[in-house]
Amino acid sequence: MPVKTVINAAGRSVPLEINGKPVIPFKGVGMHKPDGRKYSPPIPTCSDYPDDGNKVVGSLEEALRKCGLCDGMTISTHHHLRDGDLISNKVFELASTMGIKDMVWFPSASFPCNDPLIKYLDDGTINRIEGSMNGPLGRYVSEGRMKGTAVLRSHGGRVQAIQDGEVRIDIAVLAAPTSDAFGNARGTGGSSACGVLGYAKADYMYAGKVIVVTDNLVDLPCFPMEIEGNYVDYVVVVDKIGIPEKIVSGTTQITRSPDRLLIAELTASFLEISGILKDGVAIQAGAGGTSLAIAVFVHQILKNKGWKSKFGFGGSTKYMVRMLEEGQMGFILDAQVFDLDSVKSIENNPNHVPYSVFNAYNYHSKGNLTSMMDIMILGATEVDLNFNGNVVTHSDGYLLHGIGGWQNCLHARNVILPIPLFRDRIPVIVDEVTTLCGPGELIDVIITERGIAINPLRQDLIDSVKGSGLPLRTLKELKDEAEKICGVPQKPQFEEDIVAAIKWVDGTVIDVVRKIKTV
Amino acid sequence: MKKSIAIAGNSGPKVRSDCEIVLEIKSDSGLTIDLTSKVRVLYGESIKSLVSELLTFFGIKNAVVKIDDSGALPFVIAARLESAVKQLISTDLEYLPELLKENSYYTTRDRFRFSRLYLPGNTPGLMINAGLHSADGIILDLEDSVAPEKKDEARILVRNALRQINFYGAEKMVRINQGRRGLDDLHFVIPHNVNLILVPKCESADFILQVDKEISEIKKKFNLKEHVFLMPIIESALGVEHSFEIACASENIVALAIGLEDYTADLGVTRTVEGNESFYARTRLVVAARAANIQPIDSVFSDVADMEALKQNVLISKSLGFEGMGCIHPRQIPVIRQGFSPDQTEIEKSKKIVLAFETAKLKGLGVVALGSKMIDPPVVARAQKIIDLAVRLGLLSVNWIDELPHDEN
Numbered sequence: 001m002p003v004k005t006v007i008n009a010a011g012r013s014v015p016l017e018i019n020g021k022p023v024i025p026f027k028g029v030g031m032h033k034p035d036g037r038k039y040s041p042p043i044p045t046c047s048d049y050p051d052d053g054n055k056v057v058g059s060l061e062e063a064l065r066k067c068g069l070c071d072g073m074t075i076s077t078h079h080h081l082r083d084g085d086l087i088s089n090k091v092f093e094l095a096s097t098m099g100i101k102d103m104v105w106f107p108s109a110s111f112p113c114n115d116p117l118i119k120y121l122d123d124g125t126i127n128r129i130e131g132s133m134n135g136p137l138g139r140y141v142s143e144g145r146m147k148g149t150a151v152l153r154s155h156g157g158r159v160q161a162i163q164d165g166e167v168r169i170d171i172a173v174l175a176a177p178t179s180d181a182f183g184n185a186r187g188t189g190g191s192s193a194c195g196v197l198g199y200a201k202a203d204y205m206y207a208g209k210v211i212v213v214t215d216n217l218v219d220l221p222c223f224p225m226e227i228e229g230n231y232v233d234y235v236v237v238v239d240k241i242g243i244p245e246k247i248v249s250g251t252t253q254i255t256r257s258p259d260r261l262l263i264a265e266l267t268a269s270f271l272e273i274s275g276i277l278k279d280g281v282a283i284q285a286g287a288g289g290t291s292l293a294i295a296v297f298v299h300q301i302l303k304n305k306g307w308k309s310k311f312g313f314g315g316s317t318k319y320m321v322r323m324l325e326e327g328q329m330g331f332i333l334d335a336q337v338f339d340l341d342s343v344k345s346i347e348n349n350p351n352h353v354p355y356s357v358f359n360a361y362n363y364h365s366k367g368n369l370t371s372m373m374d375i376m377i378l379g380a381t382e383v384d385l386n387f388n389g390n391v392v393t394h395s396d397g398y399l400l401h402g403i404g405g406w407q408n409c410l411h412a413r414n415v416i417l418p419i420p421l422f423r424d425r426i427p428v429i430v431d432e433v434t435t436l437c438g439p440g441e442l443i444d445v446i447i448t449e450r451g452i453a454i455n456p457l458r459q460d461l462i463d464s465v466k467g468s469g470l471p472l473r474t475l476k477e478l479k480d481e482a483e484k485i486c487g488v489p490q491k492p493q494f495e496e497d498i499v500a501a502i503k504w505v506d507g508t509v510i511d512v513v514r515k516i517k518t519v
Numbered sequence: 520m521k522k523s524i525a526i527a528g529n530s531g532p533k534v535r536s537d538c539e540i541v542l543e544i545k546s547d548s549g550l551t552i553d554l555t556s557k558v559r560v561l562y563g564e565s566i567k568s569l570v571s572e573l574l575t576f577f578g579i580k581n582a583v584v585k586i587d588d589s590g591a592l593p594f595v596i597a598a599r600l601e602s603a604v605k606q607l608i609s610t611d612l613e614y615l616p617e618l619l620k621e622n623s624y625y626t627t628r629d630r631f632r633f634s635r636l637y638l639p640g641n642t643p644g645l646m647i648n649a650g651l652h653s654a655d656g657i658i659l660d661l662e663d664s665v666a667p668e669k670k671d672e673a674r675i676l677v678r679n680a681l682r683q684i685n686f687y688g689a690e691k692m693v694r695i696n697q698g699r700r701g702l703d704d705l706h707f708v709i710p711h712n713v714n715l716i717l718v719p720k721c722e723s724a725d726f727i728l729q730v731d732k733e734i735s736e737i738k739k740k741f742n743l744k745e746h747v748f749l750m751p752i753i754e755s756a757l758g759v760e761h762s763f764e765i766a767c768a769s770e771n772i773v774a775l776a777i778g779l780e781d782y783t784a785d786l787g788v789t790r791t792v793e794g795n796e797s798f799y800a801r802t803r804l805v806v807a808a809r810a811a812n813i814q815p816i817d818s819v820f821s822d823v824a825d826m827e828a829l830k831q832n833v834l835i836s837k838s839l840g841f842e843g844m845g846c847i848h849p850r851q852i853p854v855i856r857q858g859f860s861p862d863q864t865e866i867e868k869s870k871k872i873v874l875a876f877e878t879a880k881l882k883g884l885g886v887v888a889l890g891s892k893m894i895d896p897p898v899v900a901r902a903q904k905i906i907d908l909a910v911r912l913g914l915l916s917v918n919w920i921d922e923l924p925h926d927e928n
Contacts, residue, residue: 258648258652258848258849258850259648259651261850262648262651262652262849395560395561396558396559396560396561397560423590424535424536424557424558424589424590425536425558425561425562425590425591425592426558426561426590449648449651450651485592485647485685486562486592487562487565487592487593489558489561489562490560490561490562490563490564490565492560492561
């Protein structure tokens with residue numbers, strides 16, 4: 001059945017309806033202001049819960065049954081156990097044996113460990129995934145094999161969708177490294193410690209039913225509590241919620257690639273020369289090898305100048321922890337931790353504080369942390385001549401990544417994308433992004449190993465580095481250089497069918513991904 | 520029986536920017552191309568048309584070509600396929616990719632050769648961005664970094680790389696093999712814009728003369744006018760003993776390098792960080808090079824992770840009189856460059872000496888004094904050398920004397 005589409009404010013053709021529900025096309029940055037009130041979950045009553053506070057039930061299956069698991073339900077999980085998660089897959093394995101159909105999986109992110117879920121997409125247990133899709137799951141969706149249409153949201157967009165009632169979670173199944181019998185839970189302690197549980201907050205506050213699954217049951221009260229037990233229906237104790245070595249990497253490493261180091265060095269020089277990097281700066285950088293190298297170079301500059309960053313926003317790594325410990329950073333605010341040094345730091349350092357995505361990223365709230373950040377280091381699979389960015393598909397048209405916090409972070413004062421000009425033979429700068437995830441007006445600087453392009457909208461930045469000797473180029477010049485080396489690529493071919501929708505931070509549809517035409 | 524299947528190139532989980540080609544020439548049924556590539560969606564058609572164009576060029580109409588591609592650039596694919604073709608048919612034809620205009624530059628005898636980055640000649644992934652790291656020279660190595668069975672295909676790859684990779688102004692160097700193979704290597708690089716040839720394991724002037732002769736014949740054949748310089752590498756006790764003779768063997772020699780891994784092996788001693796075992800050889804080589812008025816260049820430092828040790832090594836090297844060093848990792852380049860450049864204290868001291876000399880000259884004084892110290896002519900000469908170096912490196916303005924505040928002038 002052909003779907004009705006319109007051209008949205010970003011010039012992209014998007015449908016008015018997804019999975020049978022009406023959606024709003026993207027209207028422009030900051031243009032969509034919904035009215036009405038937030039969604040509210042049903043009102044519970046204490047008399048339905050045990051007075052002694054013991055909510056432990058025998059098994060996950062029993063908990064799911066007690067929650068009234070049935071066809072068409074939306075199940076949410078968080079991704080704090082990363083690639084070591086043993087719980088998400090277990091939910092659908094049980095649902096499949098119980099004969100449940102057409103469910104919606106609503107994770108805060110997916111990992112390669114979730115690839116076995118393809119089986120339950122095939123057998124009809126799951127209708128669709130609304131969350132990130134990587135590797136084989138992305139391929140599955142791109143080839144049009146998933147029954148429903150995928151919906152990709154940023155971390156903040158996910159919170160917004162829950163809060164605004166666009167997604168109604170029937171059951172939140174929340175793995176917790178430590179919990180008491182009442183359901184007070186945290187991300188530290190036990191053998192599956194993941195540090196923080198920031199991504200689970202909207203889930204437990206808004207879900208119809210909440211199940212906490214732990215492998216480390218402690219006496220009440222579990223403290224400090226990131227999940228508050230009075231939101232929790234059932235507690236399940238299992239042998240293992242995750243595989244420790246896959247939850248956090250033992251250690252994160254800066255890139256060893258000389259080319260990436262060159263990009264990192266150029267980025268640090270740009271930050272210093274432009275004056276963006278200064279005393280009291282607020283910084284966020286990711287956990288990729290290049291970002292880590294930038295953190296190391298930035299740390300050195302702060303040290304040499306005797307400056308201090310007032311705070312950094314995680315995901316934290318040992319390189320950020322080092323800044324905190326050596327006095328070049330005042331606080332780390334953290335929604336997730338990436339390595340063991342960071343887990344240790346958040347357990348022991350009072351200035352390393354868990355911080356939920358609620359406060360940082362939700363666009364339908366009274367302000368976001370991201371707009372207060374001075375320096376935001378992000379990546380992209382593609383950037384086009386208008387500075388638009390893509391993070392979900394590759395140039396070959398396949399869906400391969402989630403949005404993560406990327407869209408939310410675009411609201412920072414200075415958004416900087418250090419990216420190689422081409423990966424293997426694949427140029428990163430294109431005429432038009434395959435999938436639009438972030439409007440170019442929010443992306444300020446592209447730094448490649450062959451030059452720096454500054455968005456013409458940022459005349460202030462252009463002026464700040466004039467005559468500095470930094471290799472300034474236009475995106476067109478960089479694109480031409482890449483194509484001279486790699487050749488001009490063909491475009492991937494798509495069918496009409498929409499396989500995934502890309503939401504903007506305000507819940508509007510900024511773009512869609514179409515089914516790959518296979519030859 | 521004549522071979523009918525050829526394999527060239529590299530594939531595997533760790534290989535990037537390369538491809539492996541299996542070519543089978545058939546007697547009929549036209550051309551079949553079986554392409555596995557991670558860039559198939561973006562470049563599948565262009566890869567196939569390149570393959571068919573190249574095979575047509577070599578007059579091959581019927582063949583099965585299997586390509587396992589990990590994002591190889593066109594000049595790499597062309598090199599791999601040409602290597603496969605040449606395993607099966609005998610031909611003098613060469614399928615030459617376009618010679619980049621940006622790369623048509625030549626170098627001068629006295630340019631800086633502080634750092635020269637070694638790149639294995641059969642690993643295209645390391646070559647593509649090599650010029651970005653600001654090494655004074657880029658060495659495409661055909662000798663020790665290439666496995667014996669890959670020597671033939673490396674030549675073709677290096678030839679194409681010289682024509683197609685923008686090295687952003689670095690001196691384009693090739694290290695050839697020893698003996699007959701080395702002389703043959705020259706035919707693959709001399710006509711393609713190489714600036715300097717490194718001649719390994721030199722033990723006498725004899726091989727240099729052969730290399731020189733071969734180069735001039737190739738240059739004559741292709742009507743090439745620009746200089747191709749030579750840098751012999753001394754890597755044995757005999758080489759050290761003959762170092763002056765080698766340094767003087769040809770007027771095309773601009774530098775003399777030492778290779779300490781082989782030298783210490785020849786002596787049967789362990790190579791240490793302190794380098795006492797090679798002190799004599801290094802000093803001897805510096806003296807020979809200086810006597811022949813060419814640049815003495817030190818060996819590579821092989822611990823790529825230890826930048827502090829590298830820095831110390833460079834300082835020792837500079838103090839012995841060397842003017843440059845090899846690199847095996849791009850991160851070593853800035854350390855080496857900085858180490859061989861004069862530091863601020865040296866420049867300031869030299870400025871004072873040169874200024875005192877100029878002032879004395881103006882006043883017609885025969886004796887130069889700085890404070891209470893008399894300054895001998897060699898001291899002035901050394902100071903002038905440092906000043907010249909600083910000016911050439913952009914650390915000091917060429918008009919620095921005029922730009923001094925008036926009371927100092």
